[in-house]
Amino acid sequence: MKKVLLIEDEKNMSRFIELELQHESFSVTVAFDGNTGLQLALSEDWDIILLDIMLPGMDGLEICRRVRSFKFTPIIMLSARDSVSERVSGLDCGADDYLPKPFAIEELLARMRVVFRRQRAEEKEYGKDLLPILSFQDLSLDPNSRKVCRAGLPIELTKREYALLTVFLSNANRVLDRETLLDKVWGFEVAVDTNVVDVYVRYLRRKIDPPGEASYIQTMRGIGYVMRK
Secondary structure (H helix, E strand, O other), rough: OOOEEEOOOOOHHHHHHHHHHHHHHHHEEEEEOOOHHHHHHOOOOOOOOOOOOOOOOOHHHHHHHHHHHOOOOOOOEOOOOOOOOHHHHHHHHOOOEEOOOOOHHHHHHHHHHHHHHHHHHHHHHHHOOOOOEEEEEEEEEEEEOOEEEOEEOOOOOOOHHHHHHHHHHHHOOOOOOOHHHHHHOOOOOOOOOHHHHHHHHHHHHHHHOOOOOOOEEEOOOOEEEEOOO
């Protein structure tokens, strides 16, 4: 069953689309404001995102740009604005298609099928060369572009910080001792002491953790670290 994220603040419209898609055997999650929609878009994997432009909190164009900064999830823009400039803006920010309101549900379904067919063709041609995106909650790392983001905001990391985060994301909810982290990140550089792991974990926390919030990287006293909520 394909998962659809519908970000639409008009309750009647969102309910209509939700019911029609469920009738077509889609699993549908609805967000009614931009901030919630962005959080869901980044924290979970979706087969397609249906995105209104005019939203409270954050507009659809900004959501699209932030999602596109590290995810390739198909996006169809839904908007009452139907000018050429509006369509161009939606497509330029990374949307796969743009459907003006009002629309017939049959047209939306047809456009979704086109997007899925295009995606399958691209995966068949290029999929073997793409590495999977690593993510935990709203934190993501794309090894193909080497982009790291949290809640859609880019994070600049050094080579060692990037390697350390890759290990944590690849082993989420698994306790890692310092020796394991040292081996995976620093390899055979035997002159490096395990204390350097603590130093780089502090560096990484400063960059990926919002001020005042508990870190995703938790200390296991006397053992090492674990990435978990």
